[in-house]
Every structure is written in C-alpha cells, then in structure tokens.
Amino acid sequence: MPLRIKDLWRRLCTTLFGASGEEVDEELSYHIARETELHIAAGMTKEEARRQAMIAFGGIEKTREQCHEQRTAASLKTVLRDVRYAFRGLRRAPAFAITAVLTFAVGIGATTAVFTVVDRILFRSLPYRDASRLVSVGIVAPIEPQEFMLGYTYYEWQDHQTPFETLMSWTGSNNCDLTEQSALRLTCASVEANFLPALGVGPLLGRNFTAEEDRPNAPKVALISYQLWRSRYGRDPSVVGKTVSLDGTPVRIIGVLNKDFELPTLDSADVLVPEAIDPASQRGANPGRVRWAFARLKPGITIEQAEAAMQPLFQQMLTTVPPQFRKEVHLRVRSLRDRQVHDAKLAAWILLGAVVLVLMIACANVGSLLLARSSIRQREFAIRRALGASKARLVRQITTESLVLALIGGIAGCLLAAVLLRIFQATAPLGVPYLEKAHLDLRVIAFAVIVSLLCGILFGLVPVLPKPDAETIVGRTAIGAPHGRIRQLLVMGQIAVSLVLLAGASLLLRSLWNLQNQPLGMSTKGLVTTTLSLGGLHYSKPEQQMAFFQLLEERLRKLPGADAVAISDSLPPGGWHHDHIYAALRIEGKPLPAEGTGGTVAWRWVTPEYFRALTIPILQGRGFTEADRASSNHFMIISHSLARYTFQNEDPIGRHVQPGLEGPWYTIVGVAADVKNGGLMGTDEPEYYRLRRNSPEDWSRDASLTVATSIAPAAVERWIHTEVAALDPTVPVVTETMTQRVSKLADRPRFEAALLALFAMIGVLLATMGVYGVIAFLVAQRTSEIGVRMAMGATRLDILRLMGMQGLRMVAAGTLAGLFIAAIGSHALGSLLFGVQPNDALSFLSVCLLLAIVGALATLVPASHAAKVEPSQALRHE
C-alpha cells in the first residue's frame, strides 16, 4: 500500500515538474550499462567497453540538461500561453470580464472584511503562552452574569484545588490619579503577584511583582502599560525604578508591560498594582473581596474534568452560603475565549454565516456568467476539438481563464475588504471585542485568495463537463440546453439564499425598531448628563465629596435654561447601578423569605429633583422634598413593581425598610412609576431610590449629574464643563445627552442589523443580476424561435408570457426553497431578537413580496425585449 502511494506521488511530481534529476541519471546510466555489456560480449575488456560506451553516448551532462528542458519548457510554455489567451479572451468580452470581476470582488471583499473581524473573536490565538489552557473559574449568581469569586473561598480553593497549575485573580480596576505636575486620570488594576507568570507573559522592561510586594503594607510598586510609557514617558527606559505619585502615595515603577498586553477580561488598564491583600484576613471574612479568577489547566486536563474536580470544593463552599442563595449559585469553568467573547459569539457566527451566503451567491453568479459565455463559445470549442486539441487542453485553458478572473477579483476584493474594514471600525459600537485591532494580514488575504481560487476552479469546470458533439460545430442545435438547466438551478439557489439573508435582516431590523421604540418609563428629551469621578487625593473624605457636588449643584441651578438639576450615582435605562438580592431587604412587620433570593433589586442614590428631571411620575404618596434633605431620618421611594411585589394591596406609604439587613431603617414616602433599568434588551428589576441628604454618609466619589433644559443641549454641555472646571479643573468631564446615552445602548443591535441588511441587499442585487442574465440569455437564444412563433400568429402578449413564465417559475421555486430554509434557520438568531418571534409572519411575508417584485422586474424587462422583436428580423437571425 505505501508503495503504491509512493508511486502515485512520484507520478504526480513527474506530471507537474517532469522527471526528477535522479530519474534521468538512473535512466542514462542504465543505457550505458547495457551498451557496456554489449561491448564486453563483443570481446572488449571491461574498462575499454565502458570507455567505448561513454564515447558513443556523447555528452551525458548535456543530454541530462536537455531532458529537463524538454519538460519544464513544455509545461511553462502552455501555462503562459493559456494566461495570454485568457487575457485576450477577456479583453474581447469586456462586459463579461468587468461583471465577473466585480461580482468576485464584492463576494470576496465582504467575506474577507467580516472574516477579519470575526477571526479575532472566534479563532485567533490570545496573546498569552499556551492560551488554550487558560480558563476562567468562579461562581455564577443572579447578581452578576460573569463568573466571580469571593475572598474567603478563593484562598481555600487556591490551597486545595487539583486540576490547575495555577489559580490567580485580580480584584478589578478603579480610577487613580497620577498626582504630579499636570495630573493625569488613569485606570489602575489590582492583580495577584502570580497573575502575569500564570498568563505566561512577562514585562517588556523591568520585572514582575514579587510575592513580598503583594503583601499589605509592602512598599508600593507598579507596572505601567506600554501606551502610558509611550505617551507619558516618551519610551524612556530609565522610568523603571523611578518613584511617581499615585493618588498622593509614592509608588515605584518596576516595569513596563508589553505592547500587546491585555487583561484577560479585556478591561483597559494603564497601571497594574499588586492586590496587597492579606489571605489570612480574607479567610476569616465572609464574603471577603470580590475578585475574578483565572487558572491555567494542568496539561491533559479538559475543562469538563476541571469543573468536575472543582465540584467538591464548590459544594463545601455552598454550605457556608446563606440558604436562600444555594439554588441560584453555580460553579462555572469555561475557556478564556468564551469568557471574553461572551455574547459576541453568536453575532459573530451569524455574520460569518451571512457573508458566506453572500459569497455563495457571488460564486453562483460568476458560475452562471461563465456558463453563458461557454454556451456562446461551444462552437469554438467544438471546432478546436475537431482540429485536434485534447479535452484536457481545453479544460486547462478554460480553468486558466476562470483562475485569472478569480485572481483579479480576489485582488480587487482585498482592496474592497480594506475599505469595508475601515467602515466597520468607524461605525461599530464599543464592546465588539478586538475590533480596533483587526487588520488585514497575510493569513486573511491567503484565505481570500484561496476562496477565490476555489470559486474559480469550481465554476470554471462546469462549462466543460458536457461533451460537445459534431452538431454543435454546425451551430444549428439548441446550444446550451444542459447549461441552461444548471444556470436555472444556480439562479433558484441564489434567490433562496437571498431570501434567507433578507429574512434574517428583516427580523433584526424589526427587533431593532422594537428596541428603540419601547417605552422607557422616563423622558429622554432635553436632558444633559455627565458622570463625574473625583480624585482620591483631594476627595478622600465623604465631607469633601459632598461639598464638591452640592456646590456644583448650586452653580448648575443658576444656569439659564436649567429647569431641574439632579445628582444620582447611576442613571437608567442601562449600565451600572447598585443591586442586591431581594431577600436582603428587611421589611418591618414581614418575615424574611425562608428560601430563594427572590431575584435582584436595583437601587440608586438620588436628589429630590431626580424624578422631575427625568419626568418619572410619582404614582402614590409624594416625592422627596428639599426639607427631607436636612432631616436626620432616611427616606425612600420604591418603584411600582417593588411596591406590588412586596405589599400587594397594602399601602406601602409610611412603612419602614432596612436595605442590606443592617444599618439605618428607611421610611417609604412614595411610589414611582417603573423605569427600564436592565438595558434595552435585559429584563427589568424592581427598584428603589434612597434620598441623598445633606449628610456625608450619603455621598461617594462618583456621581451622575442630570440637567433638564428647554434650550439647546450643546450650550448646556459647554456650561457644565465651565462650571466643573471652575470648581476643580483636574476633574475630567464627559457630557452627553440622554438621547445619546440611550441610543448607544442600541449600538450593537444596530450594527448587526445594518451589516446583515447590507449583505442581504448585496445578495438580492446579485440574485437579480442572475435572473436578468438568464432570461436575457434565453431570449437571445430563442430569438429565431420567437420569430417563428410570431410569424405563426403568436401575439406579443403570448411571447411575454412564454418568456416571463420561465423566469417567474425560477423566482417562485427559489422563494419557496428560501422560505423553507429561513423558517428553520431563523431560530439561530435566538437571543439577538427582541420582541419578535424567529418565525415572524409579517417579516417573512414582506421579504417574499420584496423578492417577488424584484424577481418579476428582473424577468419582465428582458422578456418584454423578446416581445418587441420584429418577426421578419428574428427569422433572419442566424
């Protein structure tokens, strides 16, 4: 068996490159050996015989060279001739060439651009050593969708886990200020000392943290990002060892991170500092510090095995969890890539699928074009066969032509892909992982070229499959009858695929419309918002924080056109807000729920004008008043859904509530209407509002300001900048209108819907070209038949019907097939849809209608040409 494979291999090599040098040598030496034997038989000595044989042969080296030349020259010459011939042929049919190249370019360009984006999300290796062994480990609870860990169990797990080489964590990032001359707001991330070694990355300069530096009260050290090193320190290597001031504390820089370093969660960080947490203090604490844990699997251990191995530790942890939590907490171990792309994965696959469909339509179109062209050239081919050209020779020539087309199309496609990628990057929302870093590279271009070559070969060969016969040479037969059937099938396929694309796009567009037009429970017009975060150096005490914000509130109130000024610590309808489990809300006169967490409850700190600014109606009781702010009592307003859930038909006003099961009791003074708070797509939580009083305990370093205004928001935005700068120019200010904020939440679905709609449009356009091309071709083919029919008394309407029916049948069949596929496939969209079912009848119906209209137009235009044919002319048509 292996011998045969070897033989086959040699045959292949010989066919491609001619005989190898060794083979020629062996062949020639055999000849000389036989010649020598002959002379020996004639009586010569061995030496003399060999000498004579060599002399008779002449120059061995020369012969060997000539043997080689014969082969390589022959094959190279044919290739060159074929390429030249292909170019000449294409120049003679410019319309065909341009259409085919453009179609290729669109298909390959779109595919390449999307592949570039998706490749980063789905396939590209992460910038860590042996990244496939990195996993994210933690518990999932209703309060946090991504797995996390708590301090007291983390160290237990670290000590007793078996499936991992290392278990490491980071405790999140926070704002920190570089408090030197020209202060700079940075993001600092706190990591364990074993964090970088476990990821398998080292610093570019300097060194990693030592275990000693990761202890509380150790001298402060930091690693800085490459970007900070470049922008702030001008790539000065002497920065390592320098002491800088972070939030007023001296910190020594011990190293610079790599250029492509990223945190495993993809959060941005300018500075890495050690966690400096004492494990001993954490073990005793419950729950301890929240952290995100990652681990490196031991070699040969799968994720499933690791999860199973962690179960005993997890079960042990469950016993320490309050009973109401137990059912809702799970262990999760998943690959780092899954953790990173989280919800982008589905969208990525959908886009990749869509773009492959576009490529298929494009390939079918080119195939259809090539078929039409070969139908016309069948006579030429038949004549050339008759003149002695072998079939293989013709196949090679046709394939060369399609490969030349595919290559030109592929090159144009790469250019188009570069443009498309720029457009994606400019329009895509934040949070599409890696998009900023996506760029066309050799791998992707190789992908494009291979795809285009495959398309070229596949469809280039179709025309030569049927055998031309003698009659074709005469040119009197119905040329292209078998091709016609293949082309019709291709067109039907194109229509089916475009229907699938259109259906997907229309579903996404409808859910986008639903997203943007759902009631939010609040007004978004005339609202300017800004989120401020005070520096840790000058605002470490709550008194300082309260003083700053109250002063700012007062100044903003004096602005002309400021109707209401609210200070809260978060804003609806999406983004971060406080939340806790419902079971942690103690209500006077009611027992705590015995089992289950009761889901989560959202809450915010607000000032009295919050409800007026956002026009949230108070349904029952009263809103907060300015007088409440001076009170030593605590006041609360609850949302309608919380009131109904907790008090059913009882009156909630005047009841007392203790959030978090400890601390002060709050008096409920009112019930506010429900406002969306789980983002545009998420489910809403019941909510309550705590009044921010004139007492430092109610304040923190972060606050969201909302100014309701009836004048142009741009002016108010400018004034806010001025007012904040007047109080403290070092506080960074970013303002945006509430409309912008809300619109941003729909960025992702909008991007997905827009892309799919674009692909669907390209698909329909190509499919339309396909239908038009086939019908126009059939009309041209049957011109003389039409002439005969008309001479025999067929009316123009009959002709229109004859030609039109053929096209409409294709459109109908394609639509039906597409409908069938779309009905099955649309379920894949699943969680991307909002407020619309995957088999939404209205979407499907409108898509069918659109395709039917376009298909009918593409049919009727060429068919009506047929109807306008003059019988006398048509009969003379060859």
Add this chain to the structure above:
Amino acid sequence: MSPPSTDLLQGTLDLLILKTLALAPMHGWGIAQRIQQVSHELLQVGQGSLYPALHRLEAKRWISSKWAPSENNRRARFYSLTRLGRKQLESELENWKRVAGAIALVLEEG
C-alpha cells in the same frame, strides 16, 4: 569503425520512436537497439538526441513511462504509447507516406 549512419530528417526521430513503441513498451536503450536492427544498422540513433526526444514526447502525453525490471533484472524506465500517441502515430504515418510519395514522384520524374 562504426557503420555509416544516415542523418535523420527533422521530426522523423519522433515518428520512429512512436512506431517502435507501438509494438511493445520498451526502455530507451531497447528503442535505440531496435531502430538500429530493423534498419539493418543503417539508422544510428544518437543517444544524445534520443533521451530528450523521449522526454519531449512524454511531456506531450504521447508516451508514458513506468519503472519496471528489465531483461537483465535491473530497474529500467519503460516507455509505452498512450492513446493520444497512437492517434498521433497514425496521422504522422499518413503524413509521412504522402510526403515520401510526393518526393518519390518528383525524383522519378527527374
């Protein structure tokens, strides 16, 4: 010392090779020997042109080659005629006969 050799007309070597291979597959040395024998030692095929010709014919797919043990049990490269080669032989033979006939006519006239 060597018998008087007649220079081969341009293109005739191909014809002779094809004709020889039409009888049975053969290796290069065998082809040379056979042409020599059949022509009663009149036609001496120069080995320096035989092998390039064989490779050229193979590149044209008129003949194909295969390694096999030879009469003296050494590995040799055997050439055989392909279907395409057979057709080519027929058309060249016809051509040759016409040309030869035409030449003969002219010579006899003279």
